[in-house]
Amino acid sequence: MKFKVEQKELSRHITMAQRGISTRSTLQILDGILIEARDSGIKLTATDLEISIETFIDASVEEKGKIVLNSRIFGDIVKKLPDDTISFHVKDNHVNIKCQNAEFNIIGNSGDDYPDLPIIMEENQFTISKDLLKAAIRQTVFATTQDETRPSLTGVLLEIANKEITFVSLDGYRLALRRMPTDSEIDEKIIIPGRSLNELNKILEDKEEDLTISLSQGQVIFNIGDTIMYSKLLEGQFFNYKDIMRSDHKTKVNVNRRSLQNGLERASLLAKEEKANLVKISVINGELIIKSNSEMGDVHEEINSNQDGDDLNIAFNSRYILEGIKIMDNEEIVMNFVGSLNPCIINGVDDDTYTYLVLPVRLAQDDF
Structure with a gap:
């Protein structure tokens, strides 16, 4: 595998991919980022099997392939390199990284050992402005509970009905609710884990640009353009909050x-x-x-x-x-x-x- 990519862009996308890595992972390979060189550029993938992030970068690819590199080491190396073109050459899981006068040789893991992300059949989708979604996350996710014995309350209810989107969170002591209009005709209720929304909030730019949210069986997908985030949904019934309003x-x-x-x-x-x-x-x-x-x-x-x-x-x-x-x-x-x-x-x-x-x-x- 051989490719060249700009340091600034690669560093930015590594930071986004790292949002999908959990410190509590029991599989060593999930501490790594899967790097795939394709005809169209580079794809970085990170997952903890609850949250998955794929992010795409323009690059000059000479030889296709894939490798898994430890997320922390990979990110630290790229951040410290000069703002210039980085050359990657991978052979037999040995990775050579060059940028100006700096050169690293590190060992990765075979990309074939990285778990496949689930194949998702998107059932419903709608669009929402990035800045409105950031505001809704900021105003609700703080009121989720950390009590794992009430799993549905560790997330935020996203309810779409009657051309209105409602985000609701509660922890037994307070409730936060944010509503906004939508053109979507969808009628749906899902519970998104609070951690997923916190990580998404760090990726999202505060812009008046739309992103697409797709719903699937047990999954929600946020398509932010060059980055896609997948999250498992929480099961169970959410508290009937309307009774206390x-x-x-x-x-x-x-x-x-x-x-x-x-x-x-x-x-x-x-x-x-x-x-x-x-x-x-x-x-x-x-x-x-x-x-x-x-x-x-x-x-x-x-x-x-x-x-x-x-x-x-x-x-x-x-x-x-x-x-x-x-x-x-x-x-x-x-x-x-x-x-x-x-x-x-x-x-x-x-x-x-x-x-x-x-x-x-x-x-x-x-x-x-």
Whole structure:
């Protein structure tokens, strides 16, 4: 196998391929990247049998073939080479790499030993803008659970129906939901692993360009142009989140998102982790008051707000409420309450494309 390729392009594509490699792999060959020289250029493949990534690079191929190189060593070598053309020559699993005055000789594994990716019959597909997909991932994947005993909640529900795409995640303490319109007529529900979406987010560029998402039996495929990512889907039923999305709110509070975030961050300085990062919120006569205390002292914050409805005392884990507020894009948000024991539902003012729901911490009224 012989080919020449530009260092900068190869390094970029190695970084993308490495997203498909798990540190927990039990098969040594899966620590490697499969390099295939074809007529049209070079294809890099990496998989951990859950996530698979194929990425294609323009190259001058003199002799076709394939080899598996350790991902870390291969990536480190290419990153350190000069920004110039790299020459590869492979014979009997021995790899010669030259670039300007640098030369490496390393040993690889036969490409024939690399596991074949599953043959996938694409059943349904739709397009979505890369920047919208990045936003949807950023605003939902953080609310997945790490608890492997609830596998379906370690992923994000992607639901397509009535020309609308909905991304939903929840972990038992909060729920994040992002919706957007689509031209697709598909009616489908799938659960994508949170890890897959995190890795995809690192590959995606923040551009107003479309990518294609294809659905297959137990798989989802993201076609990003010169890179394709495959992910297994999670099995099982997702929680029926619509049951907790109540609309009969008794108290609504409009508040500046940044002011609320700053107040919560200051209050959380005295909210101890062993006490559930507890902050107390009181809505009284149009004022939103945040309090927190520990044996070190206490804090009292007053935030200007517009109140509609009953006064209210409620408590939250500050981390859960902050994580949802931080990733919202709206300047003004509305906090919707039913009572001190019911979830708070947060939206942008006049904007229901993103919804964040957080459960309160149960406290006696005397504690306020």
